[in-house]
Amino acid sequence: GDSVTQTEGQVALSEEDFLTIHCNYSASGYPALFWYVQYPGEGPQFLFRASRDKEKGSSRGFEATYDKGTTSFHLRKASVQESDSAVYYCALGDRTNAYKVIFGKGTHLHVLP
Amino acid sequence: GALVYQYPRRTICKSGTSMRMECQAVGFQATSVAWYRQSPQKTFELIALSTVNSAIKYEQNFTQEKFPISHPNLSFSSMTVLNAYLEDRGLYLCGARDGQGAVFFGKGTRLTVV
Numbered sequence: 001g002d003s004v005t006q007t008e009g010q011v012a013l014s015e016e017d018f019l020t021i022h023c024n025y026s027a028s029g030y031p032a033l034f035w036y037v038q039y040p041g042e043g044p045q046f047l048f049r050a051s052r053d054k055e056k057g058s059s060r061g062f063e064a065t066y067d068k069g070t071t072s073f074h075l076r077k078a079s080v081q082e083s084d085s086a087v088y089y090c091a092l093g094d095r096t097n098a099y100k101v102i103f104g105k106g107t108h109l110h111v112l113p
Numbered sequence: 114g115a116l117v118y119q120y121p122r123r124t125i126c127k128s129g130t131s132m133r134m135e136c137q138a139v140g141f142q143a144t145s146v147a148w149y150r151q152s153p154q155k156t157f158e159l160i161a162l163s164t165v166n167s168a169i170k171y172e173q174n175f176t177q178e179k180f181p182i183s184h185p186n187l188s189f190s191s192m193t194v195l196n197a198y199l200e201d202r203g204l205y206l207c208g209a210r211d212g213q214g215a216v217f218f219g220k221g222t223r224l225t226v227v
Contacts, residue, residue: 032214032215034215034216036218041220041221041223042220042221043117043119043204043206043207043208043218043219043220043221044206044218045218046115046215046216046217046218049213049214049215051214087155089157091216093214093216100147100159100162101147101208101210101216103156103157105155105156106155106156
């Protein structure tokens with residue numbers, strides 16, 4: 001079945017560092033891809049989505065580009081802040097069941113001041 | 114903007130009793146609502162998908178008898194955890210999908226069973 005893989009379980013950076021969190025997916029066709037951020041004690045917050053090859057999604061300084069060739073949707077930010085510390089989830093929308101969202105295991109980002 | 118209100122935020126119930134949680138989409142029309150449970154390891158388990166005027170579809174290991182769901186209109190859904198036991202503990206999340214396929218989550222209901 002469809003799946004999402006996030007290779008980094010934890011990422012530790014200093015403020016103003018460049019961030020990359022890797023996300024690869026396995027699915028047929030062109031599933032919608034999403035990034036979510038979750039802060040302690042809260043539900044995941046929608047960051048942005050993309051649904052076509054080469055489409056870029058962005059929000060709050062984060063961005064990711066849909067790449068059908070490498071089946072990737074890597075999250076990037078040029079300069080992280082301590083307030084960006086959270087868990088980030090890559091997700092895809094199931095095309096056969098349009099209402100189903102499949103989540104990766106999440107990447108815990110720690111940004112040190 | 115699109116918001117999803119979920120309540121209560123946390124609840125404690127005695128083993129064998131039941132509790133109900135509610136979810137309301139504000140600022141958009143939800144085409145479907147999904148209920149998830151997030152484990153302590155942070156993985157998401159899909160419990161069921163609910164579309165107004167269609168049958169609610171439960172995932173394997175979850176049943177209507179244990180997690181009855183009501184979804185009477187496009188903006189409101191509720192789920193009950195019947196006869197809650199220790200293994201039912203966790204953060205329950207309501208996610209409402211908009212017309213473009215994005216899913217917006219409530220802040221979750223933390224269930225503690227004692």
